[in-house]
Amino acid sequence: MGFKVIKNNRTVKLKDMAExxxxxxxxxxxxxxxxxxxxxxxxxxxxxKLYVMLADDAGSTILTACAPxxxxxxxxxxxPDLPQAHMFEREFxxxxxxxxxxxxxxxxxxxxEDRPDLNSTMESYKFFKMEGEEVHEVAVGPVHAGIIExxxxxxxCHGERVYxxxxxxxxxxxxxxxxxxxxxxxxxPHLAESITGDTVIGHAQAYCGVIEALSGTLVTRRAxxxxxxxxxxxxxxxxxxxxxxxxxxxxxxxxxxxxxxxRTTIINTSMLLTGSRFGRGLLKPGGVVSDINAExxxxxxxxxxxxxxxxxxxxxxxxSASSVLSRIQQTGVLQKQTxxxxxxxxxxxxxxxxxxxxxxxxxxxxYNYMPIHKHTMDSGDVFARSYLRFLEIQQSVELVKELMxxxxxxxxxxxxxxxxxDSFSVSMAEGWRGAIVHAAITDKKGSICRYKIKDxxxxxxxxxxxxxxxxxxxxxxxxxxxxxxxxxxxxL
Amino acid sequence: MTTxxxxxxxxxxxxxxxxxxxxxxxxxxxxxxxxxxxxxFFDFFRLLKKGVVLSRATTALFYWAPIAAFIAVLAAAxxxxxxxxxxxLAFQGDMIVFIYxxxxxxxxxxxxxxxxxxxxxxxxxxxxxxxxxxxxxAFFIIMGASAAASGVMDFSGIRAMxxxxxxxxxxxxxxxxxxxxxxxxxxxSRVPVDDPNTHLELTMIHEVMVLxxxxxxxxxxxxxxxxxxxxxxxVMANFLIPAxxxxxxxxALFAAVILLSAVIAGCVESLMARLRMSHVPQFVFFTVSxxxxxxxxxxxxxSGGLK
Numbered sequence: 001m002g003f004k005v006i007k008n009n010r011t012v013k014l015k016d017m018a019e020x021x022x023x024x025x026x027x028x029x030x031x032x033x034x035x036x037x038x039x040x041x042x043x044x045x046x047x048x049k050l051y052v053m054l055a056d057d058a059g060s061t062i063l064t065a066c067a068p069x070x071x072x073x074x075x076x077x078x079x080p081d082l083p084q085a086h087m088f089e090r091e092f093x094x095x096x097x098x099x100x101x102x103x104x105x106x107x108x109x110x111x112x113e114d115r116p117d118l119n120s121t122m123e124s125y126k127f128f129k130m131e132g133e134e135v136h137e138v139a140v141g142p143v144h145a146g147i148i149e150x151x152x153x154x155x156x157c158h159g160e161r162v163y164x165x166x167x168x169x170x171x172x173x174x175x176x177x178x179x180x181x182x183x184x185x186x187x188x189p190h191l192a193e194s195i196t197g198d199t200v201i202g203h204a205q206a207y208c209g210v211i212e213a214l215s216g217t218l219v220t221r222r223a224x225x226x227x228x229x230x231x232x233x234x235x236x237x238x239x240x241x242x243x244x245x246x247x248x249x250x251x252x253x254x255x256x257x258x259x260x261x262x263r264t265t266i267i268n269t270s271m272l273l274t275g276s277r278f279g280r281g282l283l284k285p286g287g288v289v290s291d292i293n294a295e296x297x298x299x300x301x302x303x304x305x306x307x308x309x310x311x312x313x314x315x316x317x318x319x320s321a322s323s324v325l326s327r328i329q330q331t332g333v334l335q336k337q338t339x340x341x342x343x344x345x346x347x348x349x350x351x352x353x354x355x356x357x358x359x360x361x362x363x364x365x366x367y368n369y370m371p372i373h374k375h376t377m378d379s380g381d382v383f384a385r386s387y388l389r390f391l392e393i394q395q396s397v398e399l400v401k402e403l404m405x406x407x408x409x410x411x412x413x414x415x416x417x418x419x420x421x422d423s424f425s426v427s428m429a430e431g432w433r434g435a436i437v438h439a440a441i442t443d444k445k446g447s448i449c450r451y452k453i454k455d456x457x458x459x460x461x462x463x464x465x466x467x468x469x470x471x472x473x474x475x476x477x478x479x480x481x482x483x484x485x486x487x488x489x490x491x492l
Numbered sequence: 493m494t495t496x497x498x499x500x501x502x503x504x505x506x507x508x509x510x511x512x513x514x515x516x517x518x519x520x521x522x523x524x525x526x527x528x529x530x531x532x533f534f535d536f537f538r539l540l541k542k543g544v545v546l547s548r549a550t551t552a553l554f555y556w557a558p559i560a561a562f563i564a565v566l567a568a569a570x571x572x573x574x575x576x577x578x579x580x581l582a583f584q585g586d587m588i589v590f591i592y593x594x595x596x597x598x599x600x601x602x603x604x605x606x607x608x609x610x611x612x613x614x615x616x617x618x619x620x621x622x623x624x625x626x627x628x629x630a631f632f633i634i635m636g637a638s639a640a641a642s643g644v645m646d647f648s649g650i651r652a653m654x655x656x657x658x659x660x661x662x663x664x665x666x667x668x669x670x671x672x673x674x675x676x677x678x679x680x681s682r683v684p685v686d687d688p689n690t691h692l693e694l695t696m697i698h699e700v701m702v703l704x705x706x707x708x709x710x711x712x713x714x715x716x717x718x719x720x721x722x723x724x725x726x727v728m729a730n731f732l733i734p735a736x737x738x739x740x741x742x743x744a745l746f747a748a749v750i751l752l753s754a755v756i757a758g759c760v761e762s763l764m765a766r767l768r769m770s771h772v773p774q775f776v777f778f779t780v781s782x783x784x785x786x787x788x789x790x791x792x793x794x795s796g797g798l799k
Binding site for chain 2: 146160251
């Protein structure tokens, strides 16, 4: 194979990394992905090298390799042979200026200020155009009605029908990866929590995974259980909130209200654990900050059981209301084939029948002890993505209840040791959208010199664009909401 | 004279209550306490106090359109039959003037939306024109049924349809009433045709056409739209209220039917999702089918086919 094979949340010494010429690596990535592996990392790092990570979901392993870049100017693009690489190569080109020859669409991803090619700007970018008498373009954003993040959507339409949607992001770029590297010897779980405000626990878990792997810290099982409960609460809360918003977008008022109210119950339950409704300040490298006593555990169980009961009744009403079904069935269909080619992940992939879930495929933390059933649906439409969310709410609620009943004894935190120098570490955590990947490389003093983040939104935005083809433009809001992707998770 | 003044006051005040009741019903289903039923009244005066922002792309048409549309709808309201079947202005053929006044109001709204040059407003205008034009044939068939049953070509003929309390006449009147209820939802841009609450431009029909209007203009537009719903509801109520009641009872019943239609509109809005945009024409055209059935019943009865 030629790759260095590691597990989730493990470290490899830089000198032990598999190193090969870029052309060989390109060939190996493609042949490996043909066997079902997925690209999860492709970025330039220290020592002028390209670092690559592939996930082998069947074997629960992560394949890593690197290739020297030695001031090359271009290489042969992977994308024509491996469409799922297209975002990674666009990002790589934008950050390094090394051109993937043959890439069909080298549009900038987030236009950072330190990009090598300052001539390529958001303003000068030429959008796709469609011409014809009856064709019209509708542009939405970057400033939207309602309280959402900035992103620009350009629809090429024929009447009400959308031929193509082009999405322009990057307005939220804050340089998060750079901040981690700049303060490489500090522990910054709070920065990880702010990568995307709706996946606080997910990103904090991935960050802690990387740091704990680099410092060789063994987290207690009690801390793992508390982290797991917080992650599942976050999943249940976000899915419930999105069901509410999906109902709102099809003007199903009662679903909008009931799911909305119960989402509040769930995030208020998160507050019992952490003091923050969004779970901020709970996780830190080495464990968790606050413990759960028996009384809190009972309260958590009581709250989420009550919320779940309401959600169950409302979901039953929603998924049997013909007016709702007529809006969400066969709307925004993402075929299984498209999902696999475009590299869509998370619940959006599961809704199209692709069973990817890093809790089961690359178990970490408490999921080493709790097997996860991967729910899937086949139709890949808004209905599938909505119903799957309901199934996952049910699963998360059951998991939290089980964890509250069986909290293992022990300490909740242990001081992490210093980070291993000259090492590479990777951590995957299943946030509610899908697998979050964090990777870190340390220098010879044991300080982080490169930090790489991949939010599932990075993979899935293009999936959203594809699912809009041939749909009515007025169905865009509900299709968009069924994915509910993160802007700042993509823009970093 | 006092009757006319009372009638005008009634016409001017009821639209506020109509919207107020819909919103109150919606908040009931949402489990909220909800705003008071006279909140739309306060909203109207709040908007009146504000300034107007006019886009540089627009001309005098955009400026005058809300006023013109309001006058057209108000004139239609004076023609429409109120309690006891009486209207302020009644004349032969008034029903035709009525529907074209509503049409004229729509025309200026669409023209003013197109004038902003925004792709959203053009899209909304196209949708509004396409969907509401399907309502017009239904209205004419309904009025044809009423004219055939009564022999008079004005709104006063409505009450002749079910005058003898015969089953067939009552059935035809109820069918006409239900077709008019769908017309009310369509013309008023309510669920399941449109969603008055959404903030998503891409799914809007009526709301997106008025994105550029502000202050007093917006107040007038909102008021005209409520007035239009109330006016259609009053035509509908005339189909449903039996003739020959004493005036006080008829008046009370009239107000009750109108508020009840607001309650039903609120329930529809809370308990069902709106239609997919491509299914809206089918739903709107359904009114034509209902109207044809009502018309056929009237014709059969006249020809002696129904005993």
